[in-house]
Amino acid sequence: MSLPQPVPPSWKDLGKSSSDLLSRDFPTSGTSLEVKTATPSNVTFKVNGTLDSKTNLINGDLEGKYTDRKHGLTLTQGWTTSNTLRTLVELENQIATGLKIDLNTALTPDSGSKSALLTTTYKQPGLHTRAFLDLFKGPTFTADTVLGRDGFLVGAEASYNVTEGRVTRYATAVGYSAPEYAVTLHGLGNFSTFAASYYHRVSPDVEAGAKAIYDTKATTQGVKLEVGCKTYLDNAAFIKAKINNSGTLALGYTQSLRPGVKASFGLALDTQRLNEASPSGPAHKIGASFVFEG
Known part of the structure; x- marks a missing residue:
């Protein structure tokens, strides 16, 4: 008798372990501040602001979220x-x-731009499927499905333009997921882009990962490769490092100052232009992120 199958990840979460390792906790594009608070009545508020180091513009958003757990309802504004x-x-x-x-x-009142996306998600052991209907664009119907059994994963995605009556996008993926490692292969953009990712928890304190992308439509042929690792210094701090085949080295340090308070610092260096500019110049980037949660 086969073991009970867990619910597989959604299509967008295939290869998530590797993507999170290589993309998160590297605040190199500016300085950001995020404040989260919660009330006893299941209402949470989040304020986020980011100072872009290139444009010196501050972008922010205010968000309120109400959760009715008894009736399975969540409202976010x-x-x-x-x-x-x-x-x-x-x-x-x-x-x-x-x-x-x-x-x-x-809705953007200034320009009149608007969008509405209706999504249905169905999850069962061994199955995770989603369907989207973009009400104003097309309208376009998109569906994706991931099947999982004994760690093996197979997924596919397709978009159909109702007005034009044709399939506008399709993609597939295969992978294998285990507690200590995961491997995923993607064929994206109507099979014009191929990606492979790998994640490995080497030990409780060390994680490693890599991602390779080959774009058949790129003007410069070749495979883009990025590798990275994460090391926990203790229960409250970790460091991350990654480098790609273009010579960009990124370093990240995250420290939990106290429960609910976290600070992250990032540095990106163009190793091929180390002598051309200071770390705050165009060849290099620095940034910081602060999160307060109560």
Whole structure:
């Protein structure tokens, strides 16, 4: 008798361990501040602001989120400094067990731009499938499915333009996931881009990963390669490092100052131009991120 199968990751989360290792906790594009608070009535607030080091512009957003756990309802409302209003309504496990429905809308009054995306997600052991209907673009129907068994994963995605009556995008992926490591292969953009990612938890304190991308439509042929690692110094701090085949080296340091307070610092160096500019110049980037959560 086969063992009970867990719910596999969604299509967007295939290769997530490697992507998180190589992309998160490297604040090199400026300085950001995030404040999260929660109330006893299941309402949370989040304020986020970022100072872009290139443009010196501050972008921010204010978000409020209400959760009714008894009825599986979540309502999120956001407002950004670009005057965009975002609303997300989520309903989970009410119509059927494992079924989630959400409506994500955005409106920019200044330009009249608007969007609405209706999503249904269905999760069961060995199956994770989603369907999206973009109400204003096309309309376009997108669906993806991931099947999992004994650690092996197979997924596919396709988009169909209802007005034009044709498939506009398709992609597939295969992978294997174990507690200590994961491997994923993607064929994206109508098979014009191929990606391979690898993640390995070497020990409880050390993680390593790599990602390779080959774009058949790129003007400069070749494979883009990036490798990185993460090391925990103690229970409250870790360091990360990554480098790609273009010679860009990125370093990150994250420290939990106290419960609910976290600081991260990042540095990106162009190793081929080390003598051309100071670390704050165009060849290099530095940044910081601060998170306060109560």
